[in-house]
Amino acid sequence: FVEVHYITIQQVGNVPITKGDFQSLPHQVQTWLAQMIQLCAPRAVYICDGSEEEAEMVTNKLVERGTLTKLTKYENSYICWTDPRDVARVESKTFIVTNNKYASIPHSREGVKCVLGQWMSPSDMKQELDDRLPGCMAGRMLYVIPFSMGPIGSPLSKIGVQITDSNYVLLSMRIMTRVSSEIWKHLRHNEEFVKCLHSTGVPRPHTQKIINNWPCNPEKILICHFPDIRKVISYGSGYGGNSLLGKKCFALRIAGRIAYDEGWLAEHMLIMSITNPKGEEKFIAAAFPSACGKTNLAMLTPTMPGYTVRCIGDDIAWMRFDKQTGELRAINPETGFFGVAPGTNMKTNPNAILTCLKNSIFTNVGETADGGFYWEGLENETPPGTEIISWTGERYKLGEDKTKKSSHPNARFCCPARQCPIIHDRWEDPAGVPISAIIFGGRRPEGVPLVIESFDWKHGIFLASQLKSETTAAAEHTGKQIMHDPFAMRPFVGYNFGHYIQHWLDFEKDPKNKLPKIFHVNWFRLDENKKFLWPGFGDNIRVLDWIVRRTNGEDIAEISSVGLIPKKDSINLQGLIVDWDKLMSVPKDYWKDDIEETLSWLDGQLGDDLPHDIRIQIEQQKQRISQI
Ligand code: SAT
Ligand code: MN
Numbered sequence: 001f002v003e004v005h006y007i008t009i010q011q012v013g014n015v016p017i018t019k020g021d022f023q024s025l026p027h028q029v030q031t032w033l034a035q036m037i038q039l040c041a042p043r044a045v046y047i048c049d050g051s052e053e054e055a056e057m058v059t060n061k062l063v064e065r066g067t068l069t070k071l072t073k074y075e076n077s078y079i080c081w082t083d084p085r086d087v088a089r090v091e092s093k094t095f096i097v098t099n100n101k102y103a104s105i106p107h108s109r110e111g112v113k114c115v116l117g118q119w120m121s122p123s124d125m126k127q128e129l130d131d132r133l134p135g136c137m138a139g140r141m142l143y144v145i146p147f148s149m150g151p152i153g154s155p156l157s158k159i160g161v162q163i164t165d166s167n168y169v170l171l172s173m174r175i176m177t178r179v180s181s182e183i184w185k186h187l188r189h190n191e192e193f194v195k196c197l198h199s200t201g202v203p204r205p206h207t208q209k210i211i212n213n214w215p216c217n218p219e220k221i222l223i224c225h226f227p228d229i230r231k232v233i234s235y236g237s238g239y240g241g242n243s244l245l246g247k248k249c250f251a252l253r254i255a256g257r258i259a260y261d262e263g264w265l266a267e268h269m270l271i272m273s274i275t276n277p278k279g280e281e282k283f284i285a286a287a288f289p290s291a292c293g294k295t296n297l298a299m300l301t302p303t304m305p306g307y308t309v310r311c312i313g314d315d316i317a318w319m320r321f322d323k324q325t326g327e328l329r330a331i332n333p334e335t336g337f338f339g340v341a342p343g344t345n346m347k348t349n350p351n352a353i354l355t356c357l358k359n360s361i362f363t364n365v366g367e368t369a370d371g372g373f374y375w376e377g378l379e380n381e382t383p384p385g386t387e388i389i390s391w392t393g394e395r396y397k398l399g400e401d402k403t404k405k406s407s408h409p410n411a412r413f414c415c416p417a418r419q420c421p422i423i424h425d426r427w428e429d430p431a432g433v434p435i436s437a438i439i440f441g442g443r444r445p446e447g448v449p450l451v452i453e454s455f456d457w458k459h460g461i462f463l464a465s466q467l468k469s470e471t472t473a474a475a476e477h478t479g480k481q482i483m484h485d486p487f488a489m490r491p492f493v494g495y496n497f498g499h500y501i502q503h504w505l506d507f508e509k510d511p512k513n514k515l516p517k518i519f520h521v522n523w524f525r526l527d528e529n530k531k532f533l534w535p536g537f538g539d540n541i542r543v544l545d546w547i548v549r550r551t552n553g554e555d556i557a558e559i560s561s562v563g564l565i566p567k568k569d570s571i572n573l574q575g576l577i578v579d580w581d582k583l584m585s586v587p588k589d590y591w592k593d594d595i596e597e598t599l600s601w602l603d604g605q606l607g608d609d610l611p612h613d614i615r616i617q618i619e620q621q622k623q624r625i626s627q628i
Helices: 027-040 052-065 122-130 167-176 182-186 246-262 294-298 350-355 457-465 497-509 537-551 580-584 588-609 612-626
Strands: 015-019 044-047 068-070 078-080 094-097 141-149 158-164 194-199 222-226 231-235 265-267 269-275 281-287 308-313 317-321 328-331 336-340 361-363 366-368 387-389 395-397 412-416 433-441 451-453 468-470 482-484 517-521 557-560 563-566
Touching: 027 141, 027 158, 027 194, 052 068, 052 078, 052 167, 094 122, 122 222, 141 167, 141 182, 141 246, 158 167, 158 182, 158 246, 167 246, 167 336, 167 361, 167 412, 194 246, 222 246, 231 246, 246 265, 246 317, 246 497, 269 294, 269 317, 269 328, 269 433, 269 537, 281 294, 281 537, 294 308, 294 336, 336 350, 350 412, 433 457, 433 537, 451 537, 457 497, 457 517, 457 612, 482 588, 497 588, 517 537, 588 612
Parallel strands: 015 044, 044 141, 078 361, 094 222, 158 194, 194 231, 281 433, 433 517
Antiparallel strands: 068 078, 141 158, 222 231, 265 317, 269 281, 269 308, 317 328, 328 433, 336 412, 361 412, 366 387, 387 395, 451 517, 451 563, 468 482, 557 563
């Protein structure tokens, strides 16, 4: 036998296809790709199939170029230092584009700057993009990444295709989403997919200096969403939240809008299960603003004996009420964790550490001289004197100079969820898991008790609407200010926030829906010496246990002016020294000011879009507080 290989050289316009078969792609994908290839003018096109060979090829290229360095201490793991100007989400450059401004953002009161999303008109955005996209990939490879958010083929899942000129983004997308050529088979004739275009904005030959082999164009960053046509365009940044478009852009902003249209929810929530000593398992979803410990909570190691926690997801939940049973069923649309590294250690989150010991990418953390990762929080697990190379390339010996910082505060690990020692065996169940309780929380140094249960659904939505938190390094905000972050979705809502709150309220109208109980937690209350009143981390199981018992209807709550709070001694505090009264108090002066401030903020931001039910809730809370 003589084997004959027929090699067809494919081109789109005059751009060669290096890998993959363009002609065999679904027709609607070909049409869009052809336009984008023409627009971005790359040197070649690479259609990804999700294979291991592909990962190897791309990894080798990145290592050769110096963008990634192999961490020799672990298997298939790499460290990456970005341009120091490209380290977090850029909310000020993130836009929603719709014809009608108020489809994207609420009718804020005159003189109030809306912080619940930014709108740009299609014509203004066209100008911005015309200034950026033509030829933006010149001299670079254009990667086509087919991916599924949610298990491939599940009725709850959605398909996306991302184009990018960054192979760091390709590698990270392979960890965070399901990248596979299988995807094409699931895109039926003319079926919709989410179109994601990403460019670092550095065509060749480039005039700017490239720092750390990390191409980016910080002056021109633009992240825009077209929810009506299910499209995302991101330019100028390689940082995860700006560039892994399956994540915040698609799974929250675009999916949120699809969910609004179709009657479900796309939320900034972890999903976990708790099994008590009797073997009863409950699933909960919990929303916290970025960098407030969702990953730690989702993988918590319980300090109470007999309890088991298992993780389904740490950042995003897609949830819908089952038409037959009325249960709220949730899936994690992602396949990886993109977690904040600093502060993570074998004490605070052993499961996260164990998850990222292979097949992981570490961005903007420090490196030990023996090829390991290092960040603030690992000091007790790393021998003093260990030589560290910081994310800015500075060398120092651990313990010698306390002012040295190894990592950026928003440094991230990116690791496959399947490697998590406590990943739930149903984490990829296409039907999702039934949610019994929804928790909202933030960093609240003052005034806010450890846990509050809402009186009812509407009151729970009010609790979520008044969510606030101290700012963190996940976005560009500086200083420790308390910011409103309703539903922990302030940066992630893809449509009018008033409509979003109303959408939540409306689930009560269908009597078939089994509404989960809603809670508010605060692990971060401080005493007068600025010391945490609650130990947090593994001890949060004590609060989760109380929450689960409440979902079982146990009589362990009492009425306060801000919601139901635990009766004294109803939370198991065995072995802890805690000042219960300080932890649980509801100071009248604080809440009197707080409700006024909340009303003024919500009214200013949402104007007439603030749902009437929320105004009633505010009035009722005022009444209750005045009676303290
Ligand atoms: O947006 S990221 O995925 O980078 C992290 C976050 O802000 O939640
Ligand atoms: Mn997040």
